[in-house]
Amino acid sequence: MIKQFLSCDWGTSSFRLRLISQPDLSIVAEINDDKGIAAVYNEWLQTRRPEAERVDHYKKILLSQMGRLAVQPLPGIPLIISGMASSSIGIREIPYAEIPVRVDGSGLHLITIPAGDDFPTEIYMISGLKSSDDVIRGEETILTGCDIPDDEKKRLFILPGTHSKHIIVQNGLIKSCMTFMTGEIFDLLINKSILSKSIERTGESTGADDLFARGVRESLSSNLLNSIFHIRTRDLFGEMSKSENYHYLSGLLIGEELKNINRLEYDSVTLVSTGFLSGLYKNALLALGFADKFRQLDAEKAFIKGQLSILNRYKT
Secondary structure (H helix, E strand, O other): OOOEEEEEEEOOOOEEEEEEEOOOOEEEEEEEEOOOHHHHHHHHHHHOOOHHHHHHHHHHHHHHHHOOOOOOOOOOOOEEEEEHHHOOOOOOOOOOEEOOEEOOOOOOOEEEEOOEOOEOOOEEEEOOEEOOOOEEOOHHHHHHOOOOOOOOOOEEEEEOOOOEEEEEEEOOEEEEEEEEOHHHHHHHHHHHOHHHHHOOOOOOOOOHHHHHHHHHHHHOOOOHHHHOOHHHHHHHOOOOOHHHHHHHHHHHHHHHHHOOOOHHHOOEEEEEEOOHHHHHHHHHHHHOOOOOOEEEEEHHHHHHHHHHHHHHHHOO
8 A cells, every 4th residue: 555645736827745644645744836837837948958858847846846845755655746747838748538538537648757866756647638629637636536426327526716617427437528717707807807996805795695696696697798897887886895896796707607507407516626615616506506416525635535546546
């Protein structure tokens, strides 16, 4: 049994590294920062070194990050990486596995970079998935850790984020995926649009849950391109404060993402999330009538469990 492993989630704009201990999958040490793949790739381009040396550049970044862990890992323990490290701007590009693919991780593409004098342990990198018109990188690892039954029930999994993912699983297969740019659009609207003058970013507001729910409900019968402008008019007419507009707009956008889900089409709707977004999406789904089919899983725990499952499957 693997006693310890290094779990890395390397996104476009974020980096997270954790030392995980078996058998309880406890986090021994952890670091988080904003040194995502995009920043590292830009650094790499500026070096103007030959493509053959790209892996070495990324290895140096990884070594530096591993050195920041408060507790040093056991020598030679495996490092498994999910996310954008396997993209065209990552360590080494791995082709997407094509949907449908088994949800247990057996159909994913995985490469190993052997340990050597310049790096003390093997690196395992996981591919993403693609359909005919969509892609995911990282969410496939989370789904692998969700312990999804291999049966005929049609299950919808919602993974919120900057780019939220809706993934359908049936008969042990990931059947389809859809990406919604909800988080990115929200950020653009509150920071770059004409609405920015009518919104005050805040996590606290009297009646915030009610304002959010109101936005969700109104999304059901509104045209988003028209309804978002009401953020400005409600501010101009003194009908809502800037902080109230923040919560109302959040409800409008999340409601827009979720409103076309047919409740009768799925045997269950599972929210896989951790942190602030969990509460928002749960409230929105309940407001839309999914109480009888709603389930919730912790994305962080599923991610770690998924990486270990994939590691155990492929590590020889």
